Every structure is written in C-alpha cells, then in structure tokens.
Amino acid sequence: MADALHTLSAAELGRRLAAGTLTSRALCEALITRYKALNETVGAFTHLDQADVLAQADASDARRKAGQGRGPLEGIPVAIKDNIAVKGQPLTCSSKMLASLVSPYDSHVAERLCAVGAILYGRLNMDEFAMGSSTENSALRKTFNPWDLARIPGGSSGGSAAALAAGLVPLSLGSDTGGSIRQPASHCGVVGLKPTYGLISRFGLVAFASSLDQIGPMARSIEDCELLLNALASADARDMTCFGPSDRALTPSGDAKKLRIGIPKGFLGKGVAAEVAAAVNAAVEFYRAQGCAISEVELPSADLAVPTYYVVATAEASSNLGRYDGVRYGHRSTSAGTPVEMMTASRSEGFGPEVKRRILLGTFVLSAGYADAYYVRALRARAKIRSEYLAALAGVDVLLTPTVPTPAFKVGEKASDPLQLYLEDIFTIPANLAGLPALSVPCGKSGHLPVGFHLVGAPLSEAKLLAAGRLFEAAHGFAHQQAAL
Amino acid sequence: MSTPPSDWEVVIGLEVHVQLHTRAKVFASSPWGFGKEPNEQVDPVVLGLPGTLPVVNREAVEKSILFGLVVGASVPEHCSWDRKNYFYPDNPKNYQLTQKDFPVVVGGQVEIELPGASRNVMGEHKFIRIHHAHLEEDVGKLSHAGSGSLVDYNRAGVPLLEIVTEPDLRSSAEAEAFLRSLVAMLTQAGVADCDMEKGQLRCDCNVSIRRRGVEKLGTRTETKNLNSISSVRDTVIYETARQVRELEAGRSITQETRGWNAELGRGYVLRDKEDAHDYRYFPDPDIPTLKISRETVARLGKLVPENLYDRQRRYVDKLGLPYTAASVLVNARALAEWFELAVAAHPTNPSGIANLVANDLLRDLAASAGNAGPLADSAAAPVSLSSCLIKPAQLAGLVKLTDDGVISKQQAKEVFTEMFKSGQDAAAIVDAKGLRQNSDTGELEKIVQEVIADPAVAKSIAEYRAGNEKAINALKGPIMKRTQGKANPVLIDQLLRKFLA
Structure with missing residues (x-):
C-alpha cells in the first residue's frame, strides 16, 4: 500500500526492501508525492532535488538486485539539516549569508550514509546557524509544528523534527549545541538523541559552538534512532575531537528494568507546565513500576547552566562565524569600498538579528578586560557542572527530567523576548556543557501538543538511554506517531 | 655604523x-x-x-x-x-x-x-x-x-x-x-x-634604548615583517638612531608598531598602542x-646534528684547522660531513683536505653553478655537493699523493681541476698525464752534481756560499728542465744544500 509508506518505520521499510516487496524508487516517489502535497504547509524542507533522490534510489535498487546491499539502511531516505555538508547540495544554514552556497565536499556523516546505502534526501530548515529554539530565525522560510500549524516546531533542528512528525521522511539528522535536537523532538513528538561529544565526527557540520556541537539521529521510534546512530558513529581522522565508534555506546545494554534512575531535585518546579510535569511524573512512575530504582539527586550548580552556556557558546560562535565575510564564498555586499569595508558590509547584510546578537555577545565576553570576568569564569562553571553531573551519574544510570518546560508555543509568541526563549533549553543545555549523551522520548500530550522526557547518561551510555527509551516506548502508544495532516 | x-x-x-x-x-x-x-x-x-x-x-x-x-x-x-x-x-x-x-x-x-x-x-x-x-x-x-x-x-x-x-x-x-x-x-x-x-x-x-648602566628597559617599538637579514640590521641602526634623536631632543618614545621600507631605508609608523588589536x-x-x-x-633527539660552533671548535682544536677554513666548512652541514668523510679516508692531514675543500672545491662548485660566491647564502642555496663528481675519498687520495711526495702541491692543483671535470681518481690522472714526481735520489743526485758542475751557474753558487739564500733558486731551473719538471722540489732543495755545503 504505497499511500501508507510514509507511516512506516525505517526498520519496517528496510524489511520490505530486503524482502523485495518494496523498491527504494517506489518509496522515494511516495515521499516526493507527500513532499509536494505538504511541504508548503509544514515548511520542513528548504531544498529537495527530486531527480537526484530518484537517481540515488535507482542506484540503491540496482545494488540490492546485484546482491550488493549495504545493510539495514539500504534505500532508506534520510533528510539532512541544512548545516551538514553534502557534496553538490546547498549548505545554507538557513542564512542569507550562505543562501547561494553549494558544498564542494561531503561531511563525514554524509559519507557514512552513502556507505550504508541510505538516500541523502533533501535539506531541512533550521534556525540560522543553529541559533534558536523555534526555527523562526531561518532566513529562508517558516517551519510549522505539524501537530498545530500555528505553533513552532522547536529548534534549531525544527525542520528535522517537523519532517518526521509530518511523515515526510522516516529518518533525519539534526545537530545539537544546547538542545537543538531534543527540544524540537519533544515539541514534535519524535525521538532525538544527542550523542556523547566525540562519538560522531563533526567534519562537515557547520560550527556554531565547536565544544558543544554534536550531530545526532532523529526518528519516530527508538529502534529507528538506534539504526541511524549505528550508521553514523565511526572513526574520522578529520575531526581531532572524534574518538570514533565505541562498543560501549553502541552495544545493546542489559535489562532496562534494572536501571537506576535519578530525578534531579527541584527540576520539576522550575516553570514547568502542569501537564508537562504530569506526563513526566507518569513516566517516572512507569519506570518505578517496572522495577527501576528511582532516587533524587542533587545538581547544585544546575542554575549556572544557561548563563554559562550563553557565554561559552557565543564566545565560540563569534570566532566560528568570523569566516563569513564575503571574500571566498557566501553573500558579498555590492556596496563595497575597501576589502575590509566589503567584509563589514557583507556581514551586516548577511546575518540575521539573533546571529548578530550572539556574535556581539561572544565578542564582548572574549574581549580584553572582560574575558576573565565572563569567558574564563564560564569555563570554571562548566567544569563544575560537568563534575557534578559525573558525580551524580556515578550513583545512577540515567537522569530523568522533562525535555522542555512547556509545550510548543505559538509562532511569534516569544520572538521579541530572547531571554524567555533561551529558557527553552534549561534542561537540555547541561548535557552539552558536560559532553554527555541525552535522549528525548515522547511521553504524552499537553492537550494536542506532544511532550517528551529527557534522559541523560554518563559518557558513552547511549545504549542504556536507548534501552530505557525502548522499555517506555514498548508500553505506550507514542512510537511512530504522526500528526494528522 | x-x-x-x-x-x-x-x-x-x-x-x-x-x-x-x-x-x-x-x-x-x-x-x-x-x-x-x-x-x-x-x-x-x-x-x-x-x-x-x-x-x-x-x-x-x-x-x-x-x-x-x-x-x-x-x-x-x-x-x-x-x-x-x-x-x-x-x-x-x-x-x-x-x-x-x-x-x-x-x-x-x-x-x-x-x-x-x-x-x-x-x-x-x-x-x-x-x-x-x-x-x-x-x-x-x-x-x-x-x-x-x-x-x-x-x-x-x-x-x-x-x-x-x-x-x-x-x-x-x-x-x-x-x-x-x-x-x-x-x-x-x-x-x-x-x-x-x-x-x-x-x-x-623589537628595539628600545636605555642609558648605559640603567637596568630598566626603555619603551620599545616593534618593526614588523622584515624579510631579510640586512633589513633587520638596517632597521636596528635606523631605529636606534631615531630613538636616540627623540630622547636627546627631550621627547619620549611611543610604543608603536612600525613598518620598514627597504627601498628608502626608512621606517614608518603602522599603528600606535591605542590602535592595537x-x-x-x-x-x-x-x-x-x-x-x-x-x-x-x-x-627526535637522535636527529639533532652537531652544533655549528661545537663543530667549529673541534675542527680548530682537535683537527688543527685554521679558523678561516673551519668557519667556512661548518656553515653547511653537507659540506662539513663531506669534509669529514675525506678526513676519515686520510686522517693525517685534515688541514690539507680542508684547504682544498674550502678553497678549490667551493670555488669550482660555485663557478659551475653560476653562483656569485660559495656559501654566500648557505640557507637559500647550499652549494650542491650532490652534483659534485669528486667523492670525499678521492679528494683524500689526492692529498695523500701530495703528502707522500708523489706530486707537488702545484701539480695537485692541476690534478684537482681534472678530477673536478672528470671524477677520475687522482692516481689515474697523475699516471695518465705522467705527472708522477721523480723522487729517485740516486738519479737526482747525479743530475744535481752535473748542474753544479756547469760553469753557467758558478756565479750563483758563489753568491749562495757568500750567504745569499735566494741564489740557490737559480740552480733549480736547470734541474727541472733536465727532468721535464718532474723532479721532487723538496728533494732537490735538500740535495743542493747537501752538495753546496
């Protein structure tokens, strides 16, 4: 039944492809049909080269026919956030600055996806340079939450989450610097994993804050998320911070019912909406009933996480985004005088307001006379947060909180209040600061809007997080959920 | 200055x-x-x-x-x-x-x-x-x-x-x-x-000046991006004079970044401290x-070569080289190592080898490469020994032939020139050219006595005996003539003095 293909999981699609009851071409054609019908409404994709997709699909079908299939993702489309390089495809970061850029090279993850036979399926909208929590900062288009088109999908990987929730693609890649995979996953009712820092190569991921950025898999089920994770994690000499695949992270762990779950003290009080708190508490009770040991843990420096993040992330961003100057590629101002004037004008014209705000903040916190008070202090706070998290995770296997304090808000509702928007990431930021793996799992609804809970584990405990997620998923109806469109 | x-x-x-x-x-x-x-x-x-x-x-x-x-x-x-x-x-x-x-x-x-x-x-x-x-x-x-x-x-x-x-x-x-x-x-x-x-x-x-005996450093200026040793030298001279002039006129030095115009021989201000990045x-x-x-x-420690001046001291102190030759040889590692290989092949006369390497070999290499002067810039163009036809042991062989009295020092130069062109062994060239010295004492004694007996040189003999050392040289020409120039000059000198004593 070709018209139902968009509802199937990647795992199921893979089984049908393997059984010969489905071709990658048929699958891609069905998804392209759906894309044509829905993308204007949802706005998840910024670019889809249909001819290229079908050519990849035909190549995959030919490989399979020749007995040269490359594994469970052979022929399965994976959509990619527009800050991850794919050779010959746009790499806009949803910015006017890079609107015309076509990447001349492949990211490591793009190479990995090719290596496992996946179809590189289109470019997904995002907040400009991954800065934002609503995808409203995209300079290219708006993306809407498929569960309520008046609301934001979350961000910055809003396109990645919305595409899944709208059934436009079975798998997607996001990137996560302070919650950019997990927050939109929670708002769109899908699964999103931010791996341990260093598990997946950042080569080809356009840097926002290098010490925090990680690429991660997004899917409509834990099983699919794991499939994609396994394809992405591999050694890469082009990223010195990547340590390559880890058996510990990827080998399915033991009995999830024996997991020790820590609940950080006070986290459910902090401006958490009542329905969100109720859904997360129900998840805690589920685990308790399954036999998991539930305990409260102290994370006294947790309040420092948001301010620390906005110093560290903006400092790195101010430097990382220095290269966009109109000299070699990207937007170049035509009001140019001297080269330096041209660079200044190009940056003024090419960047949106949130990006400029963060560059200015980052430039300030690194400047002479202020670096000690801001940047150096933030590094100390970061080290403290990390050591507190590691200490807590010595006593429990995972920490459980809401992913986001409140459900998806209305488009434009917080656009004028960046500080309020920054609090969207209050629960997700510490995992980035500490380099820890973290997973958002759908766990209920607030009205018609999805809610997720958030698991954080020790470095390389991805398998434990996924096992915990699978246990919950198996007993609830949130896997494979899609908005009715 | x-x-x-x-x-x-x-x-x-x-x-x-x-x-x-x-x-x-x-x-x-x-x-x-x-x-x-x-x-x-x-x-x-x-x-x-x-x-x-x-x-x-x-x-x-x-x-x-x-x-x-x-x-x-x-x-x-x-x-x-x-x-x-x-x-x-x-x-x-x-x-x-x-x-x-x-x-x-x-x-x-x-x-x-x-x-x-x-x-x-x-x-x-x-x-x-x-x-x-x-x-x-x-x-x-x-x-x-x-x-x-x-x-x-x-x-x-x-x-x-x-x-x-x-x-x-x-x-x-x-x-x-x-x-x-x-x-x-x-x-x-x-x-x-x-x-x-x-x-x-x-x-x-970075240049600053201070009164002699004062410990505190003066305000310095930094002249950027000098791309030759002479530019550095000229900048120091220029900047010292400028700072002296400023201070002696009662003005102060501004901490600033400067540039250097090598064509005009003048420095200029790039930016002052306020504009510092x-x-x-x-x-x-x-x-x-x-x-x-x-x-x-x-x-990596095993790759560290002998220090330039340690080598120079060793050449002078242990090998007995004159300072001039030692200082030339140590400038390029390849040259020094070439020299040392030659010394290893003939260890008794390092100075003789050094003399040939530092003068004749470098001169001919430079001439054949079209260089203005050997080792003028050892960094840019170390004299290429790889293209040199003479191998170290061959040069050692040449020096040994001289030391053994087989050929004269004058002949050695001629042989060297031939070796440089052909890469042949010294002995082969000596034989081919018939340059081997006559050191046959019996034969030479006979010739010396015949020349002494020649009335044409009687006047010179008399002068020599009267105390004019140089007069003895007038007898050497005729001896060389009779031996086609092959007589060992050292031996002739000894024999003449013996018979005229």
Missing part, C-alpha cells in the same frame, strides 16, 4: 617566523611549495569552508620539537593551540591558529659568533636566550590590482614556527649574527629551508591538547 652612541645601549628582541620544511600544511593535508599558480594549493580546510576542521600535522610538530632540541630547550609534556581573532581578507577563517599559553618549545639558547677583527680571526661568542617558539599557520597574500583586490591562499596554512628571543641582543651586528646562526641551525637540522627570497623567514624586530584569544575547541611523548622526544 652598527653601534649606538656610547652612552646609549640598544636592547633588541626578535620574533622570527620560519616556514617549516614539511610536505603538507600545518592543519590540512594540502601540500605546499613555491612557484605555484595562485590558489592552486588549497583545499576546503585551507579555505576555511563551513564545516571544515583543523588536524595537526605531526611532521610540523616534530620539526618544531627538533628545533627545540637543537637549541637545548625543554620540550613540554603538552602543547595546545589558541585562536587569534582578527579580520583581514588574507586570513581564511578570520582567526589564526597559534599557541599562546602552551607553546611547543620553551627556553633554549642560540650561540652566536660576532665578526672578528679580520676574516682570519675568530670574533666574540655569545649566547642568546630563546623565550619560546610556537607553531602557527601562515596567512595568504593580498594584492591590489586596478580597482580591486586579489587574494592568494597558497601560503595560507603553511606551518610557521615563531621563535621569540629574550631581549638579549645589543647591536645590529649581534642581531645579524643571531639570524645567521639561527638559519644555520634550522637548515642543518632540516627543520626549515629559510629561503628569504621565497619569504620563508620573516622577522619582527584585541585578538580575543581563547583555546581552540577543535584541537585537543596534544601530548608529546618522551619516546617521540628521544627519537
């Missing part, structure tokens, strides 16, 4: 930027070299394309460590990189990866030799301390053409070792001697080629702290 007026003392510190001799760039796999078309030697990493990341080139780090070992520095357990942020079109990422807090080389010293009273006299030796050396990336080149600007990123990302001295230099001559010594050490260890014509060595020169340094998050293993240090 290289010395400041006597009551002022100049204090100089140098920052020397040296392009390391590596195959690939310092954070990218792109190769680099001279004379390529613009933007031919770039890749996504060099161009700073979005999403690219630096990877430290092991070879560049090892060359840096090797430099540290050459100057006796301590090699730290760890080093790391920082970002230096500034906007300029030649800087592909608008930050430069450099080492601010944890450089790859800490400390060390460079021995220098000041010019002696004459070419034949060794000058004063001094040690100049190295503060540290850090490994960073070079930038591209911006040029202005017509109404626009052009940028070439071939040079961007070339490994650059910045060697920072303590303010230990006290004259332009010392600065010059330091740079020559540094270049010799870098080239001899294979760390860098230091070809100044190709911009492989550039210098920032805020580089917003912070640790580069893309490059983890690098651990330098002691095994690596030990392995």
Whole structure:
C-alpha cells in the first residue's frame, strides 16, 4: 500500500526492501508525492532535488538486485539539516549569508550514509546557524509544528523534527549545541538523541559552538534512532575531537528494568507546565513500576547552566562565524569600498538579528578586560557542572527530567523576548556543557501538543538511554506517531 | 655604523617566523611549495569552508620539537593551540591558529659568533636566550590590482614556527649574527629551508634604548615583517638612531608598531598602542591538547646534528684547522660531513683536505653553478655537493699523493681541476698525464752534481756560499728542465744544500 509508506518505520521499510516487496524508487516517489502535497504547509524542507533522490534510489535498487546491499539502511531516505555538508547540495544554514552556497565536499556523516546505502534526501530548515529554539530565525522560510500549524516546531533542528512528525521522511539528522535536537523532538513528538561529544565526527557540520556541537539521529521510534546512530558513529581522522565508534555506546545494554534512575531535585518546579510535569511524573512512575530504582539527586550548580552556556557558546560562535565575510564564498555586499569595508558590509547584510546578537555577545565576553570576568569564569562553571553531573551519574544510570518546560508555543509568541526563549533549553543545555549523551522520548500530550522526557547518561551510555527509551516506548502508544495532516 | 652612541645601549628582541620544511600544511593535508599558480594549493580546510576542521600535522610538530632540541630547550609534556581573532581578507577563517599559553618549545639558547677583527680571526661568542617558539599557520597574500583586490591562499596554512628571543641582543651586528646562526641551525637540522627570497623567514624586530648602566628597559617599538637579514640590521641602526634623536631632543618614545621600507631605508609608523588589536584569544575547541611523548622526544633527539660552533671548535682544536677554513666548512652541514668523510679516508692531514675543500672545491662548485660566491647564502642555496663528481675519498687520495711526495702541491692543483671535470681518481690522472714526481735520489743526485758542475751557474753558487739564500733558486731551473719538471722540489732543495755545503 504505497499511500501508507510514509507511516512506516525505517526498520519496517528496510524489511520490505530486503524482502523485495518494496523498491527504494517506489518509496522515494511516495515521499516526493507527500513532499509536494505538504511541504508548503509544514515548511520542513528548504531544498529537495527530486531527480537526484530518484537517481540515488535507482542506484540503491540496482545494488540490492546485484546482491550488493549495504545493510539495514539500504534505500532508506534520510533528510539532512541544512548545516551538514553534502557534496553538490546547498549548505545554507538557513542564512542569507550562505543562501547561494553549494558544498564542494561531503561531511563525514554524509559519507557514512552513502556507505550504508541510505538516500541523502533533501535539506531541512533550521534556525540560522543553529541559533534558536523555534526555527523562526531561518532566513529562508517558516517551519510549522505539524501537530498545530500555528505553533513552532522547536529548534534549531525544527525542520528535522517537523519532517518526521509530518511523515515526510522516516529518518533525519539534526545537530545539537544546547538542545537543538531534543527540544524540537519533544515539541514534535519524535525521538532525538544527542550523542556523547566525540562519538560522531563533526567534519562537515557547520560550527556554531565547536565544544558543544554534536550531530545526532532523529526518528519516530527508538529502534529507528538506534539504526541511524549505528550508521553514523565511526572513526574520522578529520575531526581531532572524534574518538570514533565505541562498543560501549553502541552495544545493546542489559535489562532496562534494572536501571537506576535519578530525578534531579527541584527540576520539576522550575516553570514547568502542569501537564508537562504530569506526563513526566507518569513516566517516572512507569519506570518505578517496572522495577527501576528511582532516587533524587542533587545538581547544585544546575542554575549556572544557561548563563554559562550563553557565554561559552557565543564566545565560540563569534570566532566560528568570523569566516563569513564575503571574500571566498557566501553573500558579498555590492556596496563595497575597501576589502575590509566589503567584509563589514557583507556581514551586516548577511546575518540575521539573533546571529548578530550572539556574535556581539561572544565578542564582548572574549574581549580584553572582560574575558576573565565572563569567558574564563564560564569555563570554571562548566567544569563544575560537568563534575557534578559525573558525580551524580556515578550513583545512577540515567537522569530523568522533562525535555522542555512547556509545550510548543505559538509562532511569534516569544520572538521579541530572547531571554524567555533561551529558557527553552534549561534542561537540555547541561548535557552539552558536560559532553554527555541525552535522549528525548515522547511521553504524552499537553492537550494536542506532544511532550517528551529527557534522559541523560554518563559518557558513552547511549545504549542504556536507548534501552530505557525502548522499555517506555514498548508500553505506550507514542512510537511512530504522526500528526494528522 | 652598527653601534649606538656610547652612552646609549640598544636592547633588541626578535620574533622570527620560519616556514617549516614539511610536505603538507600545518592543519590540512594540502601540500605546499613555491612557484605555484595562485590558489592552486588549497583545499576546503585551507579555505576555511563551513564545516571544515583543523588536524595537526605531526611532521610540523616534530620539526618544531627538533628545533627545540637543537637549541637545548625543554620540550613540554603538552602543547595546545589558541585562536587569534582578527579580520583581514588574507586570513581564511578570520582567526589564526597559534599557541599562546602552551607553546611547543620553551627556553633554549642560540650561540652566536660576532665578526672578528679580520676574516682570519675568530670574533666574540655569545649566547642568546630563546623565550619560546610556537607553531602557527601562515596567512595568504593580498594584492591590489586596478580597482580591486586579489587574494592568494597558497601560503595560507603553511606551518610557521615563531621563535621569540629574550631581549638579549645589543647591536645590529649581534642581531645579524643571531639570524645567521639561527638559519644555520634550522637548515642543518632540516627543520626549515629559510629561503628569504621565497619569504620563508620573516622577522619582527623589537628595539628600545636605555642609558648605559640603567637596568630598566626603555619603551620599545616593534618593526614588523622584515624579510631579510640586512633589513633587520638596517632597521636596528635606523631605529636606534631615531630613538636616540627623540630622547636627546627631550621627547619620549611611543610604543608603536612600525613598518620598514627597504627601498628608502626608512621606517614608518603602522599603528600606535591605542590602535592595537584585541585578538580575543581563547583555546581552540577543535584541537585537543596534544601530548608529546618522551619516546617521540628521544627519537627526535637522535636527529639533532652537531652544533655549528661545537663543530667549529673541534675542527680548530682537535683537527688543527685554521679558523678561516673551519668557519667556512661548518656553515653547511653537507659540506662539513663531506669534509669529514675525506678526513676519515686520510686522517693525517685534515688541514690539507680542508684547504682544498674550502678553497678549490667551493670555488669550482660555485663557478659551475653560476653562483656569485660559495656559501654566500648557505640557507637559500647550499652549494650542491650532490652534483659534485669528486667523492670525499678521492679528494683524500689526492692529498695523500701530495703528502707522500708523489706530486707537488702545484701539480695537485692541476690534478684537482681534472678530477673536478672528470671524477677520475687522482692516481689515474697523475699516471695518465705522467705527472708522477721523480723522487729517485740516486738519479737526482747525479743530475744535481752535473748542474753544479756547469760553469753557467758558478756565479750563483758563489753568491749562495757568500750567504745569499735566494741564489740557490737559480740552480733549480736547470734541474727541472733536465727532468721535464718532474723532479721532487723538496728533494732537490735538500740535495743542493747537501752538495753546496
């Protein structure tokens, strides 16, 4: 039944492809049909080269026919956030600055996806340079939450989450610097994993804050998320911070019912909406009933996480985004005088307001006379947060909180209040600061809007997080959920 | 004039930027070299394309460590990189990866030799301390053409070792001697080629002056981007005179960054302290702290060549070479090692070998290469011994033939010229040309006695016996004539004195 293909999981699609009851071409054609019908409404994709997709699909079908299939993702489309390089495809970061850029090279993850036979399926909208929590900062288009088109999908990987929730693609890649995979996953009712820092190569991921950025898999089920994770994690000499695949992270762990779950003290009080708190508490009770040991843990420096993040992330961003100057590629101002004037004008014209705000903040916190008070202090706070998290995770296997304090808000509702928007990431930021793996799992609804809970584990405990997620998923109806469109 | 007026003392510190001799760039796999078309030697990493990341080139780090070992520095357990942020079109990422807090080389010293009273006299030796050396990336080149600007990123990302001295230099001559010594050490260890014509060595020169006897340093100026040793020398002279003039006129020195116009021989202000950049340094998050293993240090330690001046002292003290020859030979490692191979083949007369190598061999090599002067710039064009047809053992053979009296020193020159052209053994040339000296005492005694008996030389004999030593030479011509010039001149002299005594 070709018209139902968009509802199937990647795992199921893979089984049908393997059984010969489905071709990658048929699958891609069905998804392209759906894309044509829905993308204007949802706005998840910024670019889809249909001819290229079908050519990849035909190549995959030919490989399979020749007995040269490359594994469970052979022929399965994976959509990619527009800050991850794919050779010959746009790499806009949803910015006017890079609107015309076509990447001349492949990211490591793009190479990995090719290596496992996946179809590189289109470019997904995002907040400009991954800065934002609503995808409203995209300079290219708006993306809407498929569960309520008046609301934001979350961000910055809003396109990645919305595409899944709208059934436009079975798998997607996001990137996560302070919650950019997990927050939109929670708002769109899908699964999103931010791996341990260093598990997946950042080569080809356009840097926002290098010490925090990680690429991660997004899917409509834990099983699919794991499939994609396994394809992405591999050694890469082009990223010195990547340590390559880890058996510990990827080998399915033991009995999830024996997991020790820590609940950080006070986290459910902090401006958490009542329905969100109720859904997360129900998840805690589920685990308790399954036999998991539930305990409260102290994370006294947790309040420092948001301010620390906005110093560290903006400092790195101010430097990382220095290269966009109109000299070699990207937007170049035509009001140019001297080269330096041209660079200044190009940056003024090419960047949106949130990006400029963060560059200015980052430039300030690194400047002479202020670096000690801001940047150096933030590094100390970061080290403290990390050591507190590691200490807590010595006593429990995972920490459980809401992913986001409140459900998806209305488009434009917080656009004028960046500080309020920054609090969207209050629960997700510490995992980035500490380099820890973290997973958002759908766990209920607030009205018609999805809610997720958030698991954080020790470095390389991805398998434990996924096992915990699978246990919950198996007993609830949130896997494979899609908005009715 | 290289010395400041006597009551002022100049204090100089140098920052020397040296392009390391590596195959690939310092954070990218792109190769680099001279004379390529613009933007031919770039890749996504060099161009700073979005999403690219630096990877430290092991070879560049090892060359840096090797430099540290050459100057006796301590090699730290760890080093790391920082970002230096500034906007300029030649800087592909608008930050430069450099080492601010944890450089790859800490400390060390460079021995220098000041010019002696004459070419034949060794000058004063001094040690100049190295503060540290850090490994960073070079930038591209911006040029202005017509109404626009052009940028070439071939040079961007070339490994650059910045060697920072303590303010230990006290004259332009010392600065010059330091740079020559540094270049010799870098080239001899294979760390860098230091070809100044190709911009492989550039210098920032910090100059201040103070009254003699005063310890406190004066306000310094920094003259940037000097691309030759002579520019450094001229800058020190110029800047010293300018600062003396300012202070003696009752004005003060402004801490400023200056440039140097080599054509006009004049410095100029680039920017003053108020305009100084805020580089917003912070640790580069893309490059983890690098651990330098002691095994690596030990392995590299074996590559450290003998120090230039240790070698020079050994040549003079142990081998008995004249200072002049020793100082020429040690300038190029290949030449010194060539010389030592020859000495090994004929150990009894190092000076004789040194004389031929330092004079005849270098002269002929330079002439055949079309060079103006041998070793005029040992860094740029070390005299190519690889193309030399004479092998060290062959040269030793020539010296041995002379030492054994088989040929005269005069004949040796002739044989050398032939060897240089053909690469044949000295003995073969001597035989082929029939140059072998006649040292047959019996035969020569007979000839000497016949010449003495010739009335034509009676007058000379009388003069010699009357005490005119030189008169004896008049008898040597006829003897040589009778032996077709092959008579051993030393033997003839002995025989003449014996028979005329």
